[in-house]
Amino acid sequence: MSRDGQRSSRLRHRPSRAIPSIIAGILLLAAGVALAWLAITRLANGTWPPLLQGPRDWLAVLAWNDPAIRQIGIAAVVAGVVLLLCAFIPGGFNALTIDDSRSGAGAEEPPVQERETVMTRRAVARLAKARCLQIDGVGSAAATATTRRVHLNVTTSLHEPGDLRARITDAVRARLEETGLSPVPQVTATVRSRD
Incomplete structure (x- = not known):
C-alpha cells in the first residue's frame, strides 16, 4: 500500500485500545446498574435487599487497619495501574x-x-x-x-x-x-x- 500527499493520515498506525476500554466500560456499567438497583430497592422498601446481608455484616465489622481492607486497596491500585498502562503505552504498529x-x-x-x-x-x-x-x-x-x-x-x-x-x-x-x-x-x- 502507498499513499501520497501531506494531508493524508499515516498508513502505519498503532491499534486502538478498544479491548481494555470495552472491559472497563462493561465493568463500570455493571457496577452502576447494581448500585442503581440497590438504591431503588432501598428507596422502595426502606431496607436493603437480603442479598446484601452477608457483605453488609462483613463490612460492618471491618476496621480501617484490617488486612482485608489493605488487600482490597492493593488489588484496586494494581487494576488501576494496569488500565492506565493499557491506555498510555501504545500498541505495536500494524504495518x-x-x-x-x-x-x-x-x-x-x-x-x-x-x-x-x-x-x-x-x-x-x-x-x-x-x-x-x-x-x-x-x-x-x-x-x-x-x-x-x-x-x-x-x-x-x-x-x-x-x-x-x-x-x-x-x-x-x-x-x-x-x-x-x-x-x-x-x-x-x-x-x-x-x-
Whole structure:
C-alpha cells in the first residue's frame, strides 16, 4: 500500500485500545446498574435487599487497619495501574515500512515527496511463507510476523534436515530485503520432521 500527499493520515498506525476500554466500560456499567438497583430497592422498601446481608455484616465489622481492607486497596491500585498502562503505552504498529527511495533512482521524474509505502504484518507473513515453500525439502509452512520478527514453523519430510533451517532463514531474509522493508525483521524458523 502507498499513499501520497501531506494531508493524508499515516498508513502505519498503532491499534486502538478498544479491548481494555470495552472491559472497563462493561465493568463500570455493571457496577452502576447494581448500585442503581440497590438504591431503588432501598428507596422502595426502606431496607436493603437480603442479598446484601452477608457483605453488609462483613463490612460492618471491618476496621480501617484490617488486612482485608489493605488487600482490597492493593488489588484496586494494581487494576488501576494496569488500565492506565493499557491506555498510555501504545500498541505495536500494524504495518512495516518499505523504503521505496531506491525505486526513483533512475527515473526521469523526481521522487514524490511525502510518500509512504507500507506492508501489513499479514502480508509480510504470507510473503515469508510463500518464499519458504519454494525451498527444496519444505513440506508445509506457517508464518507469523511482527514489526521486528518473522517466525516460520516448517514441516519437512526429511529425516535429517541438516542445514534446512539456515537455508530457510537466509532465503526469507534475502526476499524481505529485496522487498525493501526498513528495517528488515529478524527471521527465525522451527523445523520439524514429519513422521
